[in-house]
Amino acid sequence: MPELPSIQIAALLHAGLLVSDLARAKTFYESVLGLTRYPNRPDLPYPGEWYELAGGQQLHLMQLANPDAASIRPEHGGRDRHIALAVKSMDALKSRLDSAGVKYTASKSGRVALFCRDPDANTLEFVELG
Template sequence: MLSIHSIHHVSLCVTDLERAKAFYKEVLGLEELERPPFDFAGAWFAVGSGGQQLHLIVHPGETIRKSGIDTRDGHLALRVKSYKEALAWLESCGIEYDARPHPRAGFPQIFILDPDRNIIELNSDICDID
């Protein structure tokens, strides 16, 4: 049997690397990491302080998503410190979202799309909105 220690990284496909890097740096506040000199374009980001990473890979194909946010579709989930602050930040950035402060999951969730329509869930330990 395998003994899994942790998630090392998640990879997402993007079509415009500079646009995607701007989103992940400026909207999500992730720190870009040095990346090996692969023969294809991409970028790596640190996620939190536990060594997990997000890898962006440039892929010229189309996304599978044609419509808005579908929370049942595959997605990347990131834990935020404050639900309230995350909502305020997304609003200040003009990012559309699907907020679920009291979902059945037992923790508050916010769903957004990146520029390539990858679904990202932001969630928190508690719902700190009024």
């Protein structure tokens, strides 16, 4: 097999999550997590919302059928597929999650991090950056 050129992936530009109820998901991502909508989402053939994250990255919510909706998820999100997001204050995040009644678990790695699930059981990891 010939040697292939290196791709050199430079960055993660966005993560996409499937949601079953866009209004419910928007309440979570906007009211609980405080994310800001990206104003220029193109006209796509399905409902969705895009959010701006620091560093030019985005989080895309897509209201589409989830082929894994009936699958059994592990109790601890760190043992499930997930995306990791950096936060400046873990205390502020915990306060917002507690106020909204969102359950979370601490990272089992010893890092200052926690895992929670959105209303569609998508796993989110939050890591405090010092």
